[in-house]
Amino acid sequence: MRTNTPVLYVFAISHYCEKARWALDHFGIDYELRYVAPGEHGEIARKLGAPKSSVPYLSLDGRVIQGSANIISWAEEKSGSTPFSAACGEIERRIDDVAGVHVRRFYYSEALVEYPSTVRPIFTRDLSFAKKMKIGLAWGKIRKIMMARMDLGAQQGEESKAIVDAELAWIDGLLADGRDYLVGDDFSRADIAVASILSPLALPPEHPVYNRVNHPPRMADDITRWEQRPTLQWVRDIYSKHR
Ligand SMILES: N[C@@H](CCC(=O)N[C@@H](CS)C(=O)NCC(=O)O)C(=O)O
Structure with missing residues (x-):
């Protein structure tokens, strides 16, 4: 149809x-x-x-x-919205290219390498039974391809964690003046970009998927340690207001 x-x-x-x-x-x-x-x-x-x-x-x-x-x-x-400003574009580009890549590598370097059976259910959760079976059979191969493509491993995970930490410090700095939104007085795509890309660290209850995700133990400890960082509190706040 x-x-x-x-x-x-x-x-x-x-x-x-x-x-x-x-x-x-x-x-x-x-x-x-x-x-x-x-x-x-x-x-x-x-x-x-x-x-x-x-x-x-x-x-x-x-x-x-x-x-x-x-x-x-x-x-x-x-939707006929005002086109985004250069400031929004810059924030979005940086969050996509840096935190986006390294939040993912930080997570997979522990989860997919050491606890692969915790990752598969998230990938397959909304698929048909037949597709779930197919992915189950091919999981070893898929995992290997993902590990090679994203360059995963213990040392790489540590590297990505340090980069994520620095990118959180960047957003903490932007929020330090008490602003509600990253650019101007209104909610914008910069807020959507930063909140969604960092949502695996903030685990907001309104998130359609991560509200039920369990992170691997070392990452879970890091997230607990970072829980009160302004950026992650802001992500949860933005989700509760706008998602
Ligand atoms: N910058 C891209 C990144 C997209 C991306 O990296 N997608 C990943 C999933 S998180 C993917 O599809 N990887 C498999 C592939 O590239 O074939 C965007 O914003 O859409």
């Missing part, structure tokens, strides 16, 4: 997917959410004509928009 409703393809576990999903919700876009399995995601992306394999991507009117930032720009335009 053909419909004109845009379809957003996501991994449940992905913070970039949460970012795109939140933006579509925020801008009041009607869309269908489709969870995909690792492996299948690349095949669908190729069939749709997306330049890369990564989720999130949005398919609509015979074209595809890939990448959380591009999806937000499309949603902003579609």
Whole structure:
């Protein structure tokens, strides 16, 4: 059946997917959410004509928009919102490129390397029974590919943790003047970007997936130690007000 409703393809576990999903919700876009399995995601992306394999991507009117930032720009335009400022763009780019990559590597370097059976249920939680079985059988191979692609390991996890710590200090610094929002007086895509990318560390109850995620032990200790940091308190506050 053909419909004109845009379809957003996501991994449940992905913070970039949460970012795109939140933006579509925020801008009041009607869309269908489709969870995909690792492996299948690349095949669908190729069939749709997306330049890369990564989720999130949005398919609509015979074209595809890939990448959380591009999806937000499309949603902003579609909803007739004021285009984002350069300051928003800078914050979003940095959070995507630095914290986005290293929060993920910090988590997977412990979870996927040492406790892989805790990761699989998050990847497969919204998939059909048949797909769950398929991923279960291929899990060893998928894990190896992910470990190589993201360069995971104990030392890499420590490296990424230090980078995440520094990026939290950057946001702590921005919030030090008591501002409610990162740019200007209103909620913006910079807030969506930072809150969603850091949500794996803040575990806000309003998050559609991480509200039920258990982190591996060393990361759980770090998160407990960081719990009162202004940035992570701010992420929980933004989620409670805007998600
Ligand atoms: N900067 C991109 C990053 C997207 C990304 O890294 N997606 C990951 C999931 S978190 C992915 O699909 N990885 C598998 C692949 O690249 O094939 C965005 O904002 O959308």
